[in-house]
Amino acid sequence: MNEAGPSRISKSRPKKSAKQKNGIHSSKLRKVSEAKAVEALEQAALQFEPPPDLKAFADLPISDFTRRGLKKAYFTEMTDIQVKSLPLSLKGKDVLGAARTGSGKTLAFLIPVLEMLHRRKWGPQDGLGALVISPTRELAVQIFDVLRSIGSYHSFSAGLVIGGKNLKDERERLTRMNILVATPGRLLQHMDQTIGFECDNLQILVLDEADRILDMGFHRTLTALLSHLPKSRQTLLFSATQTDSVASLARLSLTDPVAIGIAETSISLATPASLQQHYVVTTLDQKLSLLWSFLKSHLQTKTLVFLSSCKQVRFVFETFRRLHPGVPLLHLHGKQKQATRLETFQRFTGMQKAVLFATDVAARGLDFPAVDWVVQVDAPEDVETYVHRVGRTARYESAGRALLFLMPSEEEGMKAVLEEKGLKVEKIKTKASKTQNIENQLQNMAFQDPEIKYLGQRAFVSYLRSVHLQKDKSIFKVGELPVERFAESLGLPGMPKIKFLGRELAKKKKNASHAVAIAQYAASHQARGSEGEESEGATLSEGEESKIGDSSDEETAEKRKLLKNKDKGEAARVRTKYDRMFERKNQSILSEHYTKLVDHAGGSGEEDDFITLKRADHELPPDPSALPESDFISKRKQKMALSKKALGKYGAKGNKLVFDDEGGAHEIYEMKAPEEVFGEGGAQGLAVKEAGRTFMEGERGRMKEADIMDKEEAREKKREKKRKRKEREREEMGYDNGGPAIAVVTPLDEDDGYVSPKFDLPSESEDEAPPAKRTKSSLNKVDRRTGTTTLEEEEELALQLLRSRR
Template identity: 55%
Template sequence: MGSRNPKRKPLSRKEKREQEFNEIDNLEAKCEELSLKDREFVNFYELPLSSKTLKGLNSVHYLEMTEIQRKALPVALNGRDVLGAAKTGSGKTLAFLIPLIELLYRKKWTQFDGLGALVIAPTRELAVQIFEVLRAIGRQHSLSAGLVIGGKNVNIEQERISRMNILICTPGRLLQHMDQTVGFDCSNLQMLVLDEADRILDLGFEKTVNAIIENLPKQRQTLLFSATQTKSVKDLARLSLKNPAYVAVHEKSEYSTPQRLAQHYIICPLPQKLDYLFSFIKSHLKSKVLVFLSSCKQVRFVFETFCKMHPGVPLLHLHGKQKQTKRVEIFNKFSNMKCAYLFATDIAARGLDFPAVDWVIQVDAPEDAETYIHRVGRTARYEASGQGLLLLLPSEEEAMIDALKAKKVPIEKINVKSSKIISIQNQLQSLCFRDPEIKYLGQKAFKSYMRSVYLQKNKLIFKVDELPAEKYAESLGLPGTPKIKFIKKSETKNAIRQRPKQVSESERTTDEEDKHYQKLIDHEGDKIAIDSEDGDLLSLKRIDHELPDELEQKTSEPTSKRKLLKATSKKLWAKDSKKGQKLIYDDEGNPHQVYELQDEREFLAAGAPVVQKQAFVEKELTAMKNQDAIDKRIAKEKRRQKKLKYKAKLKAEMEAQELGPKTVLISPQSEDDEYQESQEEAVQLDKLDDIKSYGNKRNIESLQSDKATSDQEEYDGKQVRKDNKRAKILEVEEPETLEDHEKLALQLLNGF
């Protein structure tokens, strides 16, 4: 028997490190030479990639490069900024993930170096998909990667985000961590990647992206990829791109969509859209179809109603109002199903890779040609085939087809047999009648569609005035057309609504008061006449206030029950953010805020802050002293008036006693209590004045001692007992006989 080959000894840690360093040096040299070569690369192993990256690509069976990868990877590996534009499903994700991993590997990046690469995606689903691809091809590397998107626990992300080398994120959540997470540092960033860059750089994310860019270093490599790439100088300038290489695949090609994608459109009246869609579902029960609608409420209404009608195929729905866990669950479920229909908004239009989608149906027209390309790109990905169907209204056909042809989109018109169309209007009416929730969803779907058409920028395509609103509401099963505030109503309807209601003969009253009231008020014209015996004595003319058209239109509409309830409910009013503001008025009657902020320039122009402060304090002290003097004079005058009043009363009583019969005042408290009360008030006021003027402790103690008086006082030569209770006075004639004394005693006993 022959001798066996001895087993290789495993490499030591030192040998592995030396081998890795040698590989990195070779890769650096080869990447610098890439710009000097004009050859076309076909396979991944022909590029200067690390062995770990090649093993990861082989594990997921990525061997041959696509066209965008052949053009973008050499430039990105060389360290240049890249603007990549390629058809949907052409492999753009690998075109930026491979340079990202290789850059950090060549720089020997570790967890102690912090954040090295950042990938920003417009939607959560696309970010999840990129993260899964990164995990697949980078499993051999020792780099740490994290997924930061909305809908997840922020506290858990804050604990781990500072240890991540690569972040896949959405703009909003990334900015939140930049503002709130302690220890999150982007100052050492090496590469920034924007997937679907045209969507991220548009007006919807402008403020967020600008705030993110301010926190990133300018010395970095930037890669931008999209199916419809932006060339705006303004966008490229704020990203600090340096001599970017524009890599476009479909610029020289005949069409901007995949060749294996068959695209068609049909002309469909608005009230029959759901009939066309339901008929398509019944005739394609073994297909995997993605259906696009313009709003979340439309998606939910169509999903709920079609599920109750049992078309015979699984139905799913995906929109932005769902929770993140639910969205991921629906995304995975639809990806694994062979036959299903997914109703979705434009949240599923960009970058998502649903395998084996047969049809893409656009029930509502896209906002522009770029959105159409992204929507229809969910099918015919890579080398697969697919079909697209677009439903257009008669008013949308001409402008939309011209826009698509300008973007090199080949689309053909097809006709539909009217005999094959299934009408579902009666079924929808029955559902709305039996289920109030379906009716409510239908009303919301109607309003959201009309609003989406009204808010579109391209008014050549979207003409809200030409939409048959009443028939569309009937097609949804609604008993009436919901009111739409933002659409101007015809002048005839406004005239009918504003015309005063005519009272029939049976409703008129013959009461004299009503006749008199009718004489007082003249409803003709803009005058109110008040009749009298001499004719028109007074004539009050109404002021005709001119209101804006929008405000006048709102005031003409009847108030809804919900608004009336909100106006009368304190709880609903308290929750309303638009509450009244407190205002103060100056001497001229002009309103001002309670606290008004002064402009900084005006404040500094008035003088130094210390001088202004001293002047303000002196002014207020002077005002306080003047007010104190006025208060003292008023208090002194009040005390004097009380004394004069008491003296006049006492004098009147003394004169009455001298003129009238002799009387004896018997009371626990004499009449001079009023004088005592006035005296006590005077003492208190004098006490306050003395405290303000002197502030002496001895003076305060002496004033407190003056307050204590004796419990008994003499009045008319007799002792009168004081009590805290109200005084009782009994006036009697002077007793002369024994019977008079007994009678007086009984009166005293009964009184006390």
């Protein structure tokens, strides 16, 4: 009993103290109070009606965790887009928001994300609850940083999924995330490939900068992403500009959305009033010199410079860095690695005086604090791109300035497009005394450093290609660019050859020569017409009528039209070599003699006709040049169709024929039916078929035997290869004949180190049996315990030697 007592006591549940009971009771009370607080918060959000003077975040029906996070990040008052969208998005409605860049759209969708998951009591086991999709990596990083700052008091797990990182590391953490900030391409890759990544419980979806997502070619990706997401979700779509593609995306992804700021979001309101916008006119070859002079005169400012291509960004950065302007230089473009892009983004964010050369990858959504100047060296492709570029400065309530470089061929068109959208950009002039020409320095660098020369060539080609691919040809005219001077301004010894540019120049030169020929042709006919006018006024003279009558009908009509409309200055077609040939005056010099030789009546059979040509008038195909315009064939194609080269290349190919004894024509490789050769059902035909069947069966059996032999040979080669590999491995590991090799070092005997060969003799039980073949391994046996041979073994070896001598 005494022994059993302690065992019963140890197995019984220990009694809880009063302190533990009070702790459990208090935790239950805390959970109940939290549940009531969450329920009250949700009711307050649903019933909240914003007052007219709503400004502070503290007046919103949000949780204490979010309110403390906003206060910690120094966000106290709301912007216009936040005041209008937050009361609606907190109620769980879909929102289609549009506002000018820099107006605080990030907080407008991050606060509902945190509040929605807080009210649903979202935990780690619930999986992914909120998804934020961003067009660029830098913008995704910026959104993630803001999320961490205002959501530091919440217990949600958040992740960042962008390209450039290790996919395996992302997969391991992805299944534990409650909030995910991602770029479209990498997110779709995880949805398709990562096992365990599910979005079935998604509560809220955010599409930031939706117009930029679509402009970058992610329309199909977004459609595929939406197919993975549940229909019962809240969707928030924000964009700085509203386009038709954004509207179609909203119809696909939003359910009864509330439009915020779209009616008043015209382009004129898209730029803040504190932004000063200017443009300067300069030639293409003076752009870099003007940019250098601008940077040298603004060393104490923070400047963002936009160029049209990645190669231009790198060339300008590398050359200006070697010229030492006196201010830190950075560059950012889409060809850089992810780590480099993030480092550049963070460095420029923390600097007060710096210059960042960038492509349009930095034009959307990125919040660079305290940017003083935005300089656009290359003109933007459209007004929306211009708005987003200049939106990097004058953010929130701060002031900023923007400067646009325009060439003389771009000034009129770009200014008209901007004014049509309500943007007023003032023209300024540069002082020639403060402009420094750096063309000589660039030439010296290209001569001394082949890398600079190579970068200059790539920058030259990429810029011209970007202008060539622009949609608005009224502004971007690649044919009017001074390409040779542009190459010299980059320091290049000569202009690189470009295929598309060569085609443009050839087309331009051809059009110029055609214009000259047309002018000459029209002038000559005007002179002829003026002579005729002296006699008959506006009518044609008899001589002119006869000249025209000698040519073809089409030519006649065309020349008549030209002469009648010479006062209007209508263009005439270019005279070709065929026109000149038919205008020769001696065409009929042999016509009379030839007419006598040719017998058009088929011959009379008289003796005088023995030298007469018996000619048949063959019917020729219609002249392509005489086809009506309704056949949609251009004159150039008609002329090409008549050329020998075209006939040889595209004409019908003839077939080579052979003639039999009867004169019948056959193709040289004409196939005959078996019935024609062997007859139908005859004995010869049956014999041939039987012989063919026998041959096929024999060949089939031979192939089977060859296949078996080939397989056996392959297996034997595989075994031999495996055996050699094992022997090689055993030698490398120091094994010999199944056991470790033992090296025995013994002192030299009287025989000066001579060791008798080691052989194995057959045992007594094997004397009657025929002697077995001795292998090398059996002849080299040694005592593994001592490493030496015994006396009996030496005697056996001696007997074996004697027998072998017999």
